Structure formats: structure tokens, C-alpha cells
Amino acid sequence: MAIDYNMLEWARAQFAMTAIFHFFFVPFTLGMSFMVAFFETIYVKTGKQEWKQITQFWQLLFGINFAIGLSTGIIHEFEFGTNWSTYSWVVGDLFGAPLAVEGVIAFFMEATFAAIAFFGWKRVSKGVHLMSSWLLAAGSNLSALWILIANGFMQHPTSAFYTFNIDTARLELTDFLSLILQPVAQVKFLHVVTASYTMAAVFVLGVSSLYLLKGKYTEFAKKSATVAAAFGLIASIAVAVIGDDHAYEVANTQPTKIAALEGLVVGQKAAPIVAVGLPKTLSIDEIKNAKEGDGFSFEIAIPGLLSILGKRDPNAFVPGLKDLINGNDEYGIWSWNKLVATGKEAIDDLKAYHAAKAAGDKAAMERINAHFHEVVANVDGTKVERAELMGYGYFSELPNNGVASAFPPVLPSFISFHLMVAFGFWFILLFVLAYLGVTKGTYWTNKGLQKAALLSIPLPWIAISFGWMSAEIGRQPWTVFGVLPTFKSATPLDLVNVQATFFMFLVAFVVLGIAELKMLFTVVKNGPKGAH
Amino acid sequence: MEKFSGITGTLTTTDPATMLLLQEYWWIIVAVLGGLFVLMTFVQGGQSLLHTANDEMEERAMINSLGRKWELTFTTLVMFGGALYAAFPLFYSVSFGGAYWVWMLILFGFVLQAVSYEYINNPNNLIGKGAYKAFLYFNGIITMILVGAAVGTFFTGSNFTFDSATRILQWGTAPDGMNLRGLEAALDFSHGAWFNIAFGVLIFAIARLLGALWLINDIDNNEFADLIARIRANAKRCFVVFLIALVVVLYGLVTLNGYAYDIHTGVVTHEAGKYLHNLLAGYGIQLIVFLIGAVLFLLGIFKSIFGTANDGIKLSGLGAVLIGIIVFTLAGLNGTPFYPSYADLQSSLTIQNSSGSENTLWVMTGVSLAVPFVLGYIAYVWYQMKKDGPITKEELEDPESHAY
Numbered sequence: 061m062a063i064d065y066n067m068l069e070w071a072r073a074q075f076a077m078t079a080i081f082h083f084f085f086v087p088f089t090l091g092m093s094f095m096v097a098f099f100e101t102i103y104v105k106t107g108k109q110e111w112k113q114i115t116q117f118w119q120l121l122f123g124i125n126f127a128i129g130l131s132t133g134i135i136h137e138f139e140f141g142t143n144w145s146t147y148s149w150v151v152g153d154l155f156g157a158p159l160a161v162e163g164v165i166a167f168f169m170e171a172t173f174a175a176i177a178f179f180g181w182k183r184v185s186k187g188v189h190l191m192s193s194w195l196l197a198a199g200s201n202l203s204a205l206w207i208l209i210a211n212g213f214m215q216h217p218t219s220a221f222y223t224f225n226i227d228t229a230r231l232e233l234t235d236f237l238s239l240i241l242q243p244v245a246q247v248k249f250l251h252v253v254t255a256s257y258t259m260a261a262v263f264v265l266g267v268s269s270l271y272l273l274k275g276k277y278t279e280f281a282k283k284s285a286t287v288a289a290a291f292g293l294i295a296s297i298a299v300a301v302i303g304d305d306h307a308y309e310v311a312n313t314q315p316t317k318i319a320a321l322e323g324l325v326v327g328q329k330a331a332p333i334v335a336v337g338l339p340k341t342l343s344i345d346e347i348k349n350a351k352e353g354d355g356f357s358f359e360i361a362i363p364g365l366l367s368i369l370g371k372r373d374p375n376a377f378v379p380g381l382k383d384l385i386n387g388n389d390e391y392g393i394w395s396w397n398k399l400v401a402t403g404k405e406a407i408d409d410l411k412a413y414h415a416a417k418a419a420g421d422k423a424a425m426e427r428i429n430a431h432f433h434e435v436v437a438n439v440d441g442t443k444v445e446r447a448e449l450m451g452y453g454y455f456s457e458l459p460n461n462g463v464a465s466a467f468p469p470v471l472p473s474f475i476s477f478h479l480m481v482a483f484g485f486w487f488i489l490l491f492v493l494a495y496l497g498v499t500k501g502t503y504w505t506n507k508g509l510q511k512a513a514l515l516s517i518p519l520p521w522i523a524i525s526f527g528w529m530s531a532e533i534g535r536q537p538w539t540v541f542g543v544l545p546t547f548k549s550a551t552p553l554d555l556v557n558v559q560a561t562f563f564m565f566l567v568a569f570v571v572l573g574i575a576e577l578k579m580l581f582t583v584v585k586n587g588p589k590g591a592h
Numbered sequence: 593m594e595k596f597s598g599i600t601g602t603l604t605t606t607d608p609a610t611m612l613l614l615q616e617y618w619w620i621i622v623a624v625l626g627g628l629f630v631l632m633t634f635v636q637g638g639q640s641l642l643h644t645a646n647d648e649m650e651e652r653a654m655i656n657s658l659g660r661k662w663e664l665t666f667t668t669l670v671m672f673g674g675a676l677y678a679a680f681p682l683f684y685s686v687s688f689g690g691a692y693w694v695w696m697l698i699l700f701g702f703v704l705q706a707v708s709y710e711y712i713n714n715p716n717n718l719i720g721k722g723a724y725k726a727f728l729y730f731n732g733i734i735t736m737i738l739v740g741a742a743v744g745t746f747f748t749g750s751n752f753t754f755d756s757a758t759r760i761l762q763w764g765t766a767p768d769g770m771n772l773r774g775l776e777a778a779l780d781f782s783h784g785a786w787f788n789i790a791f792g793v794l795i796f797a798i799a800r801l802l803g804a805l806w807l808i809n810d811i812d813n814n815e816f817a818d819l820i821a822r823i824r825a826n827a828k829r830c831f832v833v834f835l836i837a838l839v840v841v842l843y844g845l846v847t848l849n850g851y852a853y854d855i856h857t858g859v860v861t862h863e864a865g866k867y868l869h870n871l872l873a874g875y876g877i878q879l880i881v882f883l884i885g886a887v888l889f890l891l892g893i894f895k896s897i898f899g900t901a902n903d904g905i906k907l908s909g910l911g912a913v914l915i916g917i918i919v920f921t922l923a924g925l926n927g928t929p930f931y932p933s934y935a936d937l938q939s940s941l942t943i944q945n946s947s948g949s950e951n952t953l954w955v956m957t958g959v960s961l962a963v964p965f966v967l968g969y970i971a972y973v974w975y976q977m978k979k980d981g982p983i984t985k986e987e988l989e990d991p992e993s994h995a996y
Binding site: 134142171182183414 | 656663664667669679681684685686687688689690693695699700702715717761762948949951955959963969970979980990
């Protein structure tokens with residue numbers, strides 16, 4: 061069936077739009093749920109009413125955000141079916157299970173204990189209420205774990221937990237434990253949640269700083285800022301440390317992604333990281349014939365850093381886009397054309413198998429199945445079957461550009477990734493200064509730092525969105541990296557259906573998002589005295 | 593057939609009987625979640641009754657009563673979707689991708705509902721209280737009818753062709769059928785739209801009756817005596833609608849040219865009175881459970897809608913769960929394709945041809961052991977929140993109660 065590229069781009073835009081909206085609210089929920097639990101713990105321990113007031117103020121902000129987080133979340137679960145039905149069928153056997161577990165383990169915990177946390181102040185004991193606040197935080201964060209296990213599979217599917225079943229023509233789960241414990245998912249989870257904690261800490265520090273600058277609610281602000289500075293310092297450092305591990309995983313599992321994120325066109329030993337630069341948008345032919353230095357209009361590079369980041373060795377070779385397209389025999393890298401040709405063989409096997417099955421030719425079925433699952437490569441000790449490369453075969457009849465390009469678009473990947481990293485370093489600096497200021501007592505009079513904290517409030521949202529874009533744009537042209545191309549994943553729909561639902565949700569989310577911001581601003585403006 | 597199995601990934605042989613047992617187990621889990629969802633639609637039903645409030649305090653009592661439970665309904669729906677995705681991914685793919693507009697509109701209703709409780713009484717909510725109230729009505733009325741119509745297609749069929757070899761889905765392939773990406777379920781009367789609409793109205797009426805019962809139980813009957821009386825009066829009228837829709841649906845279930853398939857060959861055929869046969873199959877257990885559910889449901893209504901007791905929700909709620917379970921078991925067990933196609937009988941989805949792999953079903957079976965624990969803490973929290981009595985004016989006026 062012919063692919064409607066226009067519809068595909070709209071379907072991608074719809075998913076990206078709903079994901080960005082969802083990801084605007086959820087990390088705040090993940091972080092704020094813990095902040096609120098911290099404040100309430102101090103209240104229960106000390107029994108002081110001011111800590112109760114602090115808890116309820118931040119909980120009010122949390123609650124406004126929590127609702128829209130759920131609102132923008134439900135569409136996602138079902139969007140996999142409505143707009144990405146081929147994806148859901150081909151990988152649903154692996155992808156559905158973590159989503160179902162997320163529901164059983166995390167969502168019910170979150171929804172159930174949210175009722176006590178919000179409405180139970182007068183109806184349950186202090187202890188039960190505190191437990192509920194912690195369980196609400198745990199439930200929120202557990203849901204992030206399960207969705208990122210599902211996402212980890214999309215980033216790095218391995219034969220450790222799936223096999224391609226030629227009979228059902230889909231991926232099937234072989235080892236659930238391996239799926240859960242995949243390093244890519246674990247490190248991704250830790251990176252996302254620590255980034256979320258940083259976001260909440262920046263928010264609390266920033267709003268507290270606003271009150272300090274205005275000279276209002278000073279005691280409230282000091283207490284809130286103290287907790288935020290300590291939490292933020294730990295969280296922001298953790299983001300960077302885990303982010304480094306995350307980049308290492310990406311470099312070793314998604315070479316096209318790391319090459320795009322770093323704008324590395326020609327692979328090299330002691331590969332540099334371009335700290336500041338503007339990548340060129342090169343055609344496929346320009347990349348095939350590129351020389352070192354062709355990738356950027358201008359650059360300020362740090363030699364060897366990418367090799368350290370990606371391979372933990374300053375002299376290690378890191379492949380660039382050219383190596384990943386042309387192949388590089390010295391380092392055992394297959395060319396794109398070889399991958400596509402091998403994938404095409406697997407597609408032919410699949411067709412031949414079903415023809416043999418229809419004809420009842422069991423001998424042929426067995427022979428074809430053996431060829432389908434034949435080991436064609438050995439990558440660092442991991443055997444790769446022909447079946448695992450089938451996804452590449454679908455590129456055989458397509459031009460190597462746009463959605464069918466062999467690698468993700470470099471410019472947005474590079475910019476989003478580098479800005480995310482830059483913001484990450486700023487948060488560390490901010491929290492180091494804030495923590496020192498809070499512990500020495502200088503923060504309360506340091507107007508410059510207070511202003512910096514206030515102005516930093518929107519930055520975690522920008523940073524975390526860039527992080528998400530790096531991860532998801534960097535995964536292109538695949539929905540499941542190396543296995544299922546994006547252009548083979550969508551539901552065959554007439555364009556008008558996708559456009560109509562795109563605008564339906566866009567309008568709803570924009571309106572509700574503005575409403576949310578207006579309510580948040582009003583609560584902040586009214587201050588803790590106005591919080592119920 | 594040789595396959596991988598177990599979380600260790602060891603090779604085992606798939607036993608067709610074991611596989612069928614797992615598929616049946618998972619269909620029953622889906623049915624239980626469906627039954628629980630029917631119970632939890634009391635939130636939507638309650639939303640549809642907001643017009644019975646005569647002043648702001650009455651409306652706030654209703655919104656706060658329902659607003660403490662909406663997330664559980666929402667989560668049950670998400671869980672229902674997750675279970676279907678994991679256990680029957682082909683259904684997820686075909687139905688959601690095919691009947692696109694029905695599901696999108698259902699989702700849209702829940703998207704709007706999710707913010708409405710938190711935002712409706714906030715003076716800075718941008719679009720005004722009326723807009724959020726409209727969202728709650730939309731979710732309480734239109735969404736419920738759409739959910740019912742979607743479930744109706746489990747009996748009347750849908751307009752699709754699915755090629756099991758190429759895995760290509762085509763929607764709207766019946767030469768005599770409409771193709772409105774799912775909306776034909778309510779418009780194509782030559783393919784059972786009357787039944788689907790009746791099913792939608794029935795689900796709406798059940799939700800509204802449950803909503804009335806919930807509000808009668810959860811709001812202080814003395815302080816809000818007038819409101820409770822108006823809710824009862826409305827529910828009595830709704831009961832008439834319920835009875836009419838019920839008669840139409842039962843008539844349809846008995847007379848529809850149902851769908852059946854051979855569990856060994858997978859061949860799908862039409863079978864007159866199939867759903868009645870299913871009800872009577874297996875020593876009539878489903879019939880007994882259905883009757884118990886129906887009696888409990890009616891008893892609760894007579895107790896609290898026509899009578900003056902305020903705990904009818906307990907009986908009717910349990911009854912609704914049992915009825916919901918039986919609706920799904922009738923649709924999917926005993927050699928019945930639960931998502932039939934009237935465009936091409938052999939494209940119909942059964943629990944056997946649409947399920948996940950044996951390994952996934954085993955894993956999910958392990959996960960399902962957590963469900964009683966989840967139900968346990970939900971019950972604990974409900975008890976904690978209800979033990980001090982119903983919602984009162986004092987609580988709504990207390991600035992520390994986080995009341996909406």
C-alpha cells in the first residue's frame with residue numbers, strides 16, 4: 061500500500077504536539093509531588109503550622125498542574141492505537157505489557173492516594189495523610205518508570221527480550237525481566253526523574269525568590285527556598301552524572317543518533333565535542349563524500365571529549381554519519397545499502413514463508429524460517445539475525461531523504477541537545493550558589509541571585525522539552541530503532557481525519573494550558589495566605 | 593509450535609489448550625475491568641445531573657462529591673485500554689485505528705473532563721465556569737452514549753477487512769456499508785445502528801442512575817434535602833428511559849444474527865440467537881450471574897430512588913459490575929468473535945486470533961495477581977474518606993478542605 065507522506069507528517073506532528081504538551085506538565089508533577097511530601101514530612105515531624113501552610117500552598121500549585129497532566133496523558137495511550145495502529149500490531153506484544161503494568165502498579169496508586177492528599181486533610185489522621193502524599197509521589201514516579209521502559213524498548217530493542225515471529229509477522233516478548241532491566245531504559249528513567257526534580261526545585265526556588273524580592277511572605281519563602289536549594293543541588297548534579305551515562309548508552313546503541321546530536325559527519329579517533337557551532341544541512345551525497353571539518357559552518361570544539369563520552373577512551377573511534385552510510389570495514393560497520401539489502405532478504409523470506417504456509421509446504425516453511433533467523437553478523441559478541449534487520453529492507457524502494465532518510469535531521473538534533481546540556485550546567489551553577497547562600501545566610505540579601513532564580517523558572521521546561529526532542533527526533537527514521545521505520549508504523553487514514561484531530565487537540569490543549577498558567581500565576585500572586 | 597516462554601526466555605512448546613485458557617483468562621480480566629468501569633461511570637452519570645442543583649452550594653456539593661472519584665474512573669479506563677493493548681494488541685490496532693472518530697471523540701470527552709473539576713470553580717480559569725460545566729455534560733452524556741455504541745459494535749460488527757497474511761487493515765470495505773471511520777456505528781441502520789444507539793442510551797441511563805445513587809449516598813441528606821429530592825425525581829424519569837433502552841437491547845441480543853467461530857479452525861459464521869446461546873451455555877452460569885446482577889441493580893434503585901434509603905449504590909453498584917462482566921463474556925467467550933466484521937466475516941477478531949504471545953499473557957497473568965492488592969487499598973482509601981460521613985456545607989466552606 062502506498063504511503064501517504066503528507067498524512068504521516070501530520071500524524072507525527074500530532075504525536076509530537078500531544079507529547080510536548082504532556083511533557084510540559086508531567087515532569088513538574090513528578091518533582092513537585094516529592095517536594096510536597098518533603099514539606100509535609102517536616103510539618104508532621106515538627107508539628108508547626110507554618111510547614112502545613114507551606115505544604116498546602118505548594119500542593120495547590122501541584123493540583124492545578126496534576127489535572128492537566130492526566131488530561132494530556134490519556135490521549136497518548138490511545139493514540140498508539142488510533143494513529144499508529146501498524147506499530148501497535150507489530151510491537152504491541154512488547155509495548156502493551158509495560159503500559160498495562162503502569163496502569164496496575166502506578167496509575168491506581170496515584171489516583172487513589174491523590175484523593176486523600178487533596179481532600180483528606182480533615183478526614184484522615186496526619187500519618188495516613190503523609191503516607192498518602194508519599195504514595196502519590198511514588199505512584200507518579202513509578203508511572204514514569206514503566207513508560208520509559210516502553211520508550212527504552214523503542215530506543216534500543218535487542219534480541220535479549222524479543223524475537224520476530226515469522227508466523228504472526230510481529231515482534232514477540234521473550235524475556236520480560238530483560239525488558240525491564242534494559243540499561244537504556246533504566247538510565248533514561250533516572251535522567252528524566254532527576255530532571256523533573258530539578259524542574260520542581262527551580263520553580264520553588266524561583267517563586268520563593270520572587271517573594272523575597274518583594275519582601276512578602278519572607279519566612280515562608282526562606283523555608284521553601286532552603287528545601288528547594290538542597291533538593292535542587294542533589295537533583296541537578298544527578299541529572300548531569302546520569303546524563304553522561306545516558307549519552308554513553310546512546311553512543312553504543314544508537315550511533316546515528318549520537319552522530320546527529322553531536323553533528324559528527326566524519327568518524328574519527330579522539331572525536332571532539334563541538335561546544336558551540338552551527339551544523340550544515342548536508343545532502344546525502346555531500347555526506348557520502350565529506351571530509352573532516354565539513355559538518356559545521358563554524359565550531360568551537362573540545363578534542364577527544366566525544367570519544368570519552370561515548371566510549372570512555374580519549375582515543376576511541378566514534379563513527380560519523382558518513383561511516384554509517386558508506387560503511388567502514390576497519391571498524392566492522394555495515395553500509396546502509398548492505399543493511400537495506402539484508403533487510404530486503406528478510407522481507408522476501410517473510411513473503412515466501414506465508415506463500416509456503418498457504419500452500420501447506422512445511423519443508424519450505426522450515427527452510428525459509430531457518431534462513432530468516434540465520435545469524436548474519438556478530439556485533440561485540442551479540443549475534444544479529446537477518447530477521448532483526450528486516451526493518452531496513454523497507455527503505456529499499458524509497459529515496460534516501462526526508463522521512464526515509466537513513467539518519468535523523470542534524471540541525472534540530474544538535475541544537476536541542478546542546479541547549480539542553482547548557483541549561484543543565486546552568487542549573488548546577490544556580491543551585492551551588494543558592495545552596496551556599498542559603499547555608500551561609502547570604503541568599504536572603506543577594507538580590508542578583510534571587511533575580512537569577514526567578515528568571516530561571518521557565519528554563520527547566522525549555523530544557524526538558526529539548527531533551528525530549530533530542531531523544532525522539534534523534535531516533536528517526538524509526539519508531540523502534542533499527543526495527544520498525546516510522547513510515548511503516550502509521551494507521552492508513554485519510555489526511556483530513558488526522559488534520560481535524562490535530563487541531564481539535566491543539567485548540568483544547570492551548571486553551572487549557574493558558575488557563576492552567578493563569579491559575580498558577582494567580583495562586584503565586586496571591587501568595588500562601590490565599591491558598592486553601 | 594516451538595516458542596519462547598517464561599521470563600527466563602527458555603524454549604517451550606505452546607500447548608493450544610493452555611494458550612486458549614490464557615486468552616480466556618485475559619478476556620475475563622478485560623470483562624472485570626469493563627464491569628468496574630460501568631460501576632465507575634457513576635461519575636459521568638452524576639455530571640449529567642448537575643442541572644438539578646438550584647444554587648451554588650448545591651452544585652459545589654455535587655462537584656466535590658464526584659470530583660473525589662473522577663480519577664478512579666479515568667484510571668479504570670486507562671487500565672482497560674492497557675489490558676486490551678497488552679493482551680489483545682490486534683484489537684487495539686484494528687478498532688482504535690479503524691473506528692477512529694468514535695474513539696477520538698470518547699478520548700476528547702475524557703481530556704476535557706480531566707481538567708474540569710480542578711478548574712471549574714477557580715475564578716481565573718480563563719474560559720468561565722459555564723465552559724467547564726459544558727465539558728462535564730459532554731463527558732457525562734455524549735461520551736457515555738459513544739462508549740455504549742462502541743461496545744454495541746461488539747455484537748453488531750464493524751466495517752473492516754483485515755488481511756492476516758499481510759496485516760493490512762482496510763476500513764469501510766463493505767459494499768453496502770458506510771465508511772465514517774467508526775461513526776457509522778450510530779448512523780448505518782442497515783448494520784445495527786439502532787442496536788448500538790440503544791446500547792449507548794442504556795449505558796448513559798445506567799451511568800445516570802448510578803450517579804444519582806452515588807450523590808444520594810455521598811451528600812448530606814438533611815442539609816441538601818431539596819437537592820436529593822430533585823435528583824430522585826430525575827432518576828425516576830431516567831429509570832423509564834433505562835427500561836425502554838434495556839428492552840431494545842435485550843430484544844437485539846436475542847434476535848440479532850450473531851457471530852460465531854470454530855475454536856479449532858477459526859472459521860467465522862453467522863449464528864442466529866448466538867448471544868442467547870452464550871447466556872445459557874456452561875450450565876447457565878452467565879445467566880445466573882446476569883440475573884443476580886440485574887436483581888441487585890434494581891433492588892438498589894428501588895431502595896434509594898423509589899425509596900428513602902441512601903445506600904442503594906452498594907447493591908446497584910455491585911449489580912452493575914456483574915452485568916458489565918456478563919456483557920463482555922457474552923461478546924467474547926464460547927466461540928464468539930468479540931470484534932466481528934460485517935464486511936468480511938473471516939476478518940473478525942477473536943480472543944484467539946488477536947491475542948498477544950503466550951509469554952506476554954503469562955507475564956500479564958503474573959501482574960494480574962496485584963489486582964486484589966490494588967482493589968484492597970482502593971477500598972481502604974474509600975473507607976478512610978467516607979468514615980466521617982457525607983459531604984456537608986461546613987466541609988465545603990472550610991478553607992483547608994481543598995474543596996472545589
